[in-house]
Amino acid sequence: MRKPVVAAALCLSTLATGCGAQVETSESKPASSAVTLTNCGQKVTYDKVPERVVTNDVGITEIMFALGLEDRMAGFAMPDDKGDLTGVPWKDGYEEVKWLSKQQLTQENVLDARADLVFAGWNYGFREDSGFTPDSLKKLGVPSYILTESCRNGRTESSRGIMPPLDALYADLTNLGKLFGVEKRAATLVADFKKQVAAVQAEAPTGADRPKVFLYDSGQDQPFTSGRYAAPEEIISKAGGVNITHDLNDSWTTVGWESVVERDPDVIVICNYGDVSAEEKRKFLLSYAPLRNVSAVKNKRIFVLDYVDLVESPRNPSAIARLGAYLRTVAETDATS
Structure with missing residues (x-):
């Protein structure tokens, strides 16, 4: 990517x-x-x-x-x-x-x-x-x-x-x-x-029930994330979520933490690869002071997908199915709380 x-x-x-x-x-x-x-x-x-x-x-x-x-x-x-x-x-x-x-x-x-x-x-x-x-x-x-x-x-x-x-x-x-x-x-x-994607969409949350999702790839000073043209855009949207960086006319790019805080995602998806493990990324997100009031951090709603799931690949439909199951759980929990 x-x-x-x-x-x-x-x-x-x-x-x-x-x-x-x-x-x-x-x-x-x-x-x-x-x-x-x-x-x-x-x-x-x-x-x-x-x-x-x-x-x-x-x-x-x-x-x-x-x-x-x-x-x-x-x-x-x-x-x-x-x-x-x-x-x-x-x-x-x-x-x-x-x-x-x-x-x-x-x-x-x-x-x-x-x-x-x-x-x-x-x-x-x-x-x-x-x-x-x-x-x-x-x-x-x-x-x-x-x-x-x-x-x-x-x-x-x-x-x-x-x-x-x-x-x-x-x-x-x-x-x-x-x-x-x-x-x-x-x-x-x-x-x-x-067909696989359509099956997930048929069960996905709709309307206001769709969780807001932020894709976190890497970076501490500034997060590296996905705009509307990289695979996470449709992995998130077809799974029943809303990509909070949908308005970025790029595939992979850097944003500021201020925009993440302002858009207040319900879920953060970690891209797992490289020298920094998914668990290390999770610990950073949960301990990073500017994110303390973000819904995903407060509720510890962090989901991990692997790099190959999140770049263009034949793994994308499977990633949609797995994230879709998680987002349905989030939506159902919110609906009953």
């Missing part, structure tokens, strides 16, 4: 196609076929089906795994703070595909892997300050696909997000399905994810 997480996710029935079911293979499209996709609002033509894809970060990597494209991958890069990868729906992918680096991707990683496509995103590998960009890779003869959640929107030099977060996930699944000739699998995943 930005700074850089993985939770053990349940292999839900709606994710059955990612758990060993027989599906179409990525060999269904001839390797010589050119494919044109719309990525970040631009038409991009890929002259052939990639055979040695390199990915950056866990959510992006698991999009490839969910589509059954392990055989098209040369490796992935991600920090090793992503939890237990052996219990995830796509654990076979982690066993089959090479872990290239525990840092961000570099041009050296790409060249050493003989990559013919880099799938990354702005602040999910691509950064101007590091010189690792789609343009720099193009000069090396390596095409890129940009994670749609991270697409720059032109509002500021670095602000990101061009569509609702779940639409971004569905767009990437559909695009990659077309590129690799696994359209049926992509369509099945999208349909199953939509």
Whole structure:
């Protein structure tokens, strides 16, 4: 996303196609076929089906795994703070595909892997300050696909997000399905994810009963959080809550504690990853004096989701279901108090 997480996710029935079911293979499209996709609002033509894809970060990597494209991958890069990868729906992918680096991707990683496509995103590998960009890779003869959640929107030099977060996930699944000739699998995943989300929405609190939610990623002087274009926006809203930073036209960004206090969230969701544990973040929030009168802190309503749940990934629907169950409990408790 930005700074850089993985939770053990349940292999839900709606994710059955990612758990060993027989599906179409990525060999269904001839390797010589050119494919044109719309990525970040631009038409991009890929002259052939990639055979040695390199990915950056866990959510992006698991999009490839969910589509059954392990055989098209040369490796992935991600920090090793992503939890237990052996219990995830796509654990076979982690066993089959090479872990290239525990840092961000570099041009050296790409060249050493003989990559013919880099799938990354702005602040999910691509950064101007590091010189690792789609343009720099193009000069090396390596095409890129940009994670749609991270697409720059032109509002500021670095602000990101061009569509609702779940639409971004569905767009990437559909695009990659077309590129690799696994359209049926992509369509099945999208349909199953939509069905799972709709089931949560059907039971979610409505109207004034919807709890106000603040997503806390990190930071003590200023909190790093999610605007309207990062995955937490729809994870919160589809689960039955209201993201208090919905008005920020960005994906991941920094705000001031004053605005959090003023908007008085009923629930705080912690993004779990990195060197600072979720429990340490919880202790900070509960002890930070400016937050002492915030409803979520007074009532100790703090819920933890993992990084991969909260960036664009095939874990998003499961995260919606888990947060939805918690928010229903909060709404029911408030209604009877």
